[in-house]
Amino acid sequence: MTALQQAPVRVHPARRAGRYAVRLFLAAGAVVSLVPFLWMAIAATHSTSDLFRSPPPLLPGGRLLDNLARLQDTIGFGRVLLNSVGIAVVHTVLSSLISAMCGYGLAKYRFRGRGLLLGAVLATMMIPFQVLLVPLFQMMASVGWIDSYQAVVLPFLANSFGILLMRQGFVDFPDELLESARIDGSGELRTFYQVVLPCVRPQLGALVIFTFMAQWNSFIWPLLMLNSEDKYTVPVALNTLTGLSHVDYSGLMLGSLLATLPLMALFLLFQRQFVAGLLGGAVKG
Amino acid sequence: MAVHTTSDRPVAPARAPAAARRRRRRPTAWIFAGPAAVLFALFFAYPLGASFLQSFTTEDAGATHWVGLDQYRRMIEDPAFLESLFNTGVILVVQVPVMIGLAVVLAVLLNQSWLRFRGTWRAIYFLPAVTTLVAYAVVFQVLLKTDGGLVNQILGAAGIGQVDWLNNPTWARVSLIASLTWRWTGYNAVILLAGLQSIGKEQYEAASIDGATTFSTYARVILPQLRPVVLFCVITSTIGTLQLFDENYVLTRGGPDDATLTPVVYLYKVGFQQFDFGYAAAIAWVVVALIAAISALQYVAFGRERRR
Numbered sequence: 254m255t256a257l258q259q260a261p262v263r264v265h266p267a268r269r270a271g272r273y274a275v276r277l278f279l280a281a282g283a284v285v286s287l288v289p290f291l292w293m294a295i296a297a298t299h300s301t302s303d304l305f306r307s308p309p310p311l312l313p314g315g316r317l318l319d320n321l322a323r324l325q326d327t328i329g330f331g332r333v334l335l336n337s338v339g340i341a342v343v344h345t346v347l348s349s350l351i352s353a354m355c356g357y358g359l360a361k362y363r364f365r366g367r368g369l370l371l372g373a374v375l376a377t378m379m380i381p382f383q384v385l386l387v388p389l390f391q392m393m394a395s396v397g398w399i400d401s402y403q404a405v406v407l408p409f410l411a412n413s414f415g416i417l418l419m420r421q422g423f424v425d426f427p428d429e430l431l432e433s434a435r436i437d438g439s440g441e442l443r444t445f446y447q448v449v450l451p452c453v454r455p456q457l458g459a460l461v462i463f464t465f466m467a468q469w470n471s472f473i474w475p476l477l478m479l480n481s482e483d484k485y486t487v488p489v490a491l492n493t494l495t496g497l498s499h500v501d502y503s504g505l506m507l508g509s510l511l512a513t514l515p516l517m518a519l520f521l522l523f524q525r526q527f528v529a530g531l532l533g534g535a536v537k538g
Numbered sequence: 539m540a541v542h543t544t545s546d547r548p549v550a551p552a553r554a555p556a557a558a559r560r561r562r563r564r565p566t567a568w569i570f571a572g573p574a575a576v577l578f579a580l581f582f583a584y585p586l587g588a589s590f591l592q593s594f595t596t597e598d599a600g601a602t603h604w605v606g607l608d609q610y611r612r613m614i615e616d617p618a619f620l621e622s623l624f625n626t627g628v629i630l631v632v633q634v635p636v637m638i639g640l641a642v643v644l645a646v647l648l649n650q651s652w653l654r655f656r657g658t659w660r661a662i663y664f665l666p667a668v669t670t671l672v673a674y675a676v677v678f679q680v681l682l683k684t685d686g687g688l689v690n691q692i693l694g695a696a697g698i699g700q701v702d703w704l705n706n707p708t709w710a711r712v713s714l715i716a717s718l719t720w721r722w723t724g725y726n727a728v729i730l731l732a733g734l735q736s737i738g739k740e741q742y743e744a745a746s747i748d749g750a751t752t753f754s755t756y757a758r759v760i761l762p763q764l765r766p767v768v769l770f771c772v773i774t775s776t777i778g779t780l781q782l783f784d785e786n787y788v789l790t791r792g793g794p795d796d797a798t799l800t801p802v803v804y805l806y807k808v809g810f811q812q813f814d815f816g817y818a819a820a821i822a823w824v825v826v827a828l829i830a831a832i833s834a835l836q837y838v839a840f841g842r843e844r845r846r
Binding site for chain 1: 565566567568569570571573574575577578581582583584585586588589592644647648650652653657659661662663664665666668669670671672673674675676677678679680681683685686687688691694720724728732777780781783784787788791802805806809810815818819822823825826829830
């Protein structure tokens with residue numbers, strides 16, 4: 254009965270003190286990490302004038318709904334949020350699919366132009382996308398796509414990071430299984446969707462989360478492409494609020510909170526895939 | 539005898555390689571690679587070439603003129619561009635080493651087996667990296683507001699006077715560096731932590747059997763093996779710094795007095811506020827060249843140390 258219970262390992266007092274110091278250090282760092290979030294949440298429930306009074310409010314106030322109504326009035330927040338969700342979802346679905354397919358093609362086929370394509374994938378990772386800003390802007394202008402959703406979504410659908418991540422996942426997939434699927438009469442596309450794709454769910458999960466996050470946060474490109482307020486995404490709309498002479502800080506904080514909550518939820522739910530995706534390039538295995 | 543016929547069939551593996559190769563050569567590959575290839579050609583290769591050509595031109599009343607290297611020469615005498623390079627240099631020299639150092643310390647501490655709730659700690663430290671960029675710049679604006687911002691209130695309570703965080707050139711740089719560090723330290727720590735965890739337990743045990751203290755185990759045995767991951771963090775942070783846009787654009791619009799101007803914010807202003815496309819393209823290519831040069835340098839420096 255007590256045989257299973259282990260006596261607690263004795264820790265040397267100096268070492269124990271050291272451990273408390275470490276915990277203290279980590280706790281201090283954690284406070285620094287979290288304070289901006291807490292402040293965002295508290296500030297979202299107060300009026301702007303209350304935010305900067307002394308001493309500052311430390312508990313939630315009762316102005317959340319006022320702030321929300323004002324945010325809706327000034328930037329049409331509901332519509333803006335819907336735009337962001339729509340753009341991010343469409344972009345994520347298309348981009349993940351295209352990247353996964355390309356990763357599969359590169360991993361499992363030898364074909365003419367493969368080297369060139371792989372080179373292009375690596376080059377896009379190394380060349381900052383700002384180089385493309387001006388010509389891409391001019392391209393979009395010349396086809397009359399400024400202020401359209403497709404102009405926001407299309408240019409960055411092929412995602413090199415995603416392609417390499419997926420290729421890594423597919424490389425280890427046994428060729429024998431592909432052979433037997435083919436012998437069973439399954440077409441190449443059907444094999445991909447029904448046999449291969451389900452086996453790389455971890456990588457696919459990481460890819461989906463990262464793509465969604467990147468698009469949700471994307472700022473400079475939507476800022477350039479979208480002109481009418483009813484097409485703005487959340488970051489672009491919030492940015493318009495920062496440049497005014499009388500900044501509605503509590504509204505901004507509420508907007509920021511609402512823009513951040515979906516990402517925080519995604520992260521907390523899918524931490525493992527998240528970290529795996531993060532390490533795509535850093536640590537093998 | 540009929541029973542044996544099944545085993546007389548050639549075994550599958552002997553045939554598979556040839557078949558596989560045949561299968562792989564079929565143009566069906568393009569069904570998979572095609573969409574991405576078309577997108578890369580349209581939205582990467584073409585604008586890349588266009589931007590390169592554009593950097594040797596200027597636009598005058600709608601007409602494009604070839605000006606050779608003039609746009610590149612302009613940069614050498616452009617105080618705003620030089621200021622943006624200087625600011626980037628300050629961030630590279632101050633912020634990146636501080637952040638990576640802090641991240642290594644955090645990763646080592648979070649790797650201690652006696653520490654409980656390690657997943658929770660890790661999540662807390664990673665959280666800043668998942669904030670929406672604009673949201674985080676906005677929060678720092680509010681925290682750092684001169685009149686009544688939370689940071690100045692805390693400083694006031696400690697008896698320190700008000701700091702004009704975002705309107706004084708020096709303090710604006712400090713603010714930018716602090717907010718960058720807040721956002722990215724945990725991110726790098728999580729990458730480094732995963733690197734630490736991929737180092738086998740037996741190495742720690744071997745070192746401890748040899749009588750090494752925890753500190754010297756890390757300093758002599760573990761951290762040297764972490765070098766490739768540190769290099770990865772240094773290079774990605776360097777590239778991120780050279781491409782810096784969102785943070786300083788939202789926080790300070792590159793001001794005050796260009797103190798937080800970075801090349802990409804400058805190229806955005808030149809291109810999309812002054813519509814000087816040729817100059818913007820030239821700036822972009824200088825950023826590319828800098829990224830390539832500095833990454834190569836870091837790679838070589840780290841690589842050499844490793845061989846020692």
